[in-house]
Amino acid sequence: xxxxxxxxxxxxxxxxxxxxxxxxxxxxxxxxxxxxxxxxxxxxxxxxxxxxxxxxxxxxxxxxxxxxxxxxxxxxxxxxxxxxxxxxxxxxxxxxxxxxxxxxxxxxxxxxxxxxxxxxxxxxxxxxxxxxxxxxxxxxxxxxxxxxxxxxxxxxxxxxxxxxxxxxxxxxxxxxxxxxxxxxxxxxxxxxxxxxxxxxxxxxxxxxxxxxxxxxxxxxxxxxxxxxxxxxxxxxxxxxxxxxxxxxxxxxxxxxxxxxxxxxxxxxxxxxxxxxxxxxxxxxxxxxxxxxxxxxxxxxxxxxxxxxxxxxxxxxxxxxxxxxxxxxxxxxxxxxxxxxxxxxxxxxxxxxxxxxxxxxxxxxxxxxxxxxxxxxxxxxxxxxxxxxxxxxxxxxxxxxx
Numbered sequence: 354x355x356x357x358x359x360x361x362x363x364x365x366x367x368x369x370x371x372x373x374x375x376x377x378x379x380x381x382x383x384x385x386x387x388x389x390x391x392x393x394x395x396x397x398x399x400x401x402x403x404x405x406x407x408x409x410x411x412x413x414x415x416x417x418x419x420x421x422x423x424x425x426x427x428x429x430x431x432x433x434x435x436x437x438x439x440x441x442x443x444x445x446x447x448x449x450x451x452x453x454x455x456x457x458x459x460x461x462x463x464x465x466x467x468x469x470x471x472x473x474x475x476x477x478x479x480x481x482x483x484x485x486x487x488x489x490x491x492x493x494x495x496x497x498x499x500x501x502x503x504x505x506x507x508x509x510x511x512x513x514x515x516x517x518x519x520x521x522x523x524x525x526x527x528x529x530x531x532x533x534x535x536x537x538x539x540x541x542x543x544x545x546x547x548x549x550x551x552x553x554x555x556x557x558x559x560x561x562x563x564x565x566x567x568x569x570x571x572x573x574x575x576x577x578x579x580x581x582x583x584x585x586x587x588x589x590x591x592x593x594x595x596x597x598x599x600x601x602x603x604x605x606x607x608x609x610x611x612x613x614x615x616x617x618x619x620x621x622x623x624x625x626x627x628x629x630x631x632x633x634x635x636x637x638x639x640x641x642x643x644x645x646x647x648x649x650x651x652x653x654x655x656x657x658x659x660x661x662x663x664x665x666x667x668x669x670x671x672x673x674x675x676x677x678x679x680x681x682x683x684x685x686x687x688x689x690x691x692x693x694x695x696x697x698x699x700x701x702x703x704x705x706x707x708x709x710x711x712x713x714x715x716x717x718x719x720x721x722x723x724x725x726x727x728x729x730x731x732x733x734x735x736x737x738x739x740x741x742x743x744x745x746x747x748x749x750x751x752x753x754x
Contacts, residue, residue, distance in 0.1 A: 400470040402491040404454040406446030411439040411556040414600040430590035439554035441497035449498035456661040464671040486565035500553035508543040548586030551646040555656035578659040582646035682711035710740035
């Protein structure tokens with residue numbers, strides 16, 4: 354896959370500084386992605402023929418080896434009842450199918466080079482002149498959706514600690530640390546603590562045929578997306594099989610702390626300035642902890658958008674917004690990149706004799722911005738070898754997969 358980046362928002366360079374979001378500076382770009390398995394050039398139009406829900410088991414996320422992502426920080430406690438599989442039922446699958454249709458229409462309308470013809474279920478009405486049927490692809494989607502929620506209490510061990518204000522700060526810190534270690538080991542009084550845990554899985558199979566003769570244009574494409582969150586209780590306990598939960602958080606929820614978070618901050622800030630009443634009515638002035646599970650409908654919409662986006666990237670050139678973080682690194686290279694002079698930044702950094710982790714990252718970012726993804730990955734990997742714990746570098750490598 355290759356990509357080209359160019360500035361958006363009517364040519365205005367948007368640089369969101371760390372003082373706004375409490376993190377590294379970021380630049381928002383419009384990314385043009387080339388289709389992984391493009392349709393024949395003659396196909397220029399697409400119509401959504403049928404979207405339906407079905408029952409059955411949804412495959413679990415596959416292990417992609419060790420690397421970045423979430424871990425429990427110890428052996429996880431399996432709560433009862435245990436959940437080891439996602440099994441879809443007809444009713445929620447049918448309801449989610451409508452959301453997948455809507456997500457597909459939105460993605461086709463805003464990101465794809467294909468022209469969307471008809472989105473109305475069970476309707477063949479098309480207004481205006483009709484394209485040749487050999488230029489039209491008919492899309493059918495079969496959706497499976499499973500979700501579960503647990504609202505319970507579990508026993509958490511607590512110790513009562515009496516602070517002596519006459520002790521030094523170091524002594525107080527040691528006492529608190531010792532208390533936390535003892536509590537994590539199960540010492541103390543057991544107190545029932547409430548928690549909520551939600552998880553969901555969506556599987557969508559997309560089939561494309563030529564409208565003129567029903568011939569299969571591509572083998573059926575199946576995409577899956579997952580979600581899991583727990584709030585309250587013990588951090589290291591779950592109803593979902595721990596290995597499955599770890600894979601979900603590592604492979605499907607990394608973006609919650611990167612692109613989604615950035616764009617959400619930008620959108621919220623714009624709404625606060627343009628429509629303060631709507632901003633307050635939505636409760637956007639209230640702080641929201643990312644660890645709190647989303648509402649059931651929010652989860653469905655999130656997963657529907659994810660599978661639709663991934664399918665569209667497979668068959669069609671797409672255009673979408675991406676946010677890339679800048680590290681400090683070489684001052685000259687940073688200034689060149691902020692001025693959109695990526696080729697100049699590459700030439701400058703290649704002339705630096707001893708590059709640190711942040712310089713290697715900036716070089717990888719400049720290569721990524723010019724669509725040279727192979728070179729970008731080489732320098733991101735070099736940066737990771739120099740600074741393996743840097744989350745910004747890990748996010749960059751995640752984009753390259």
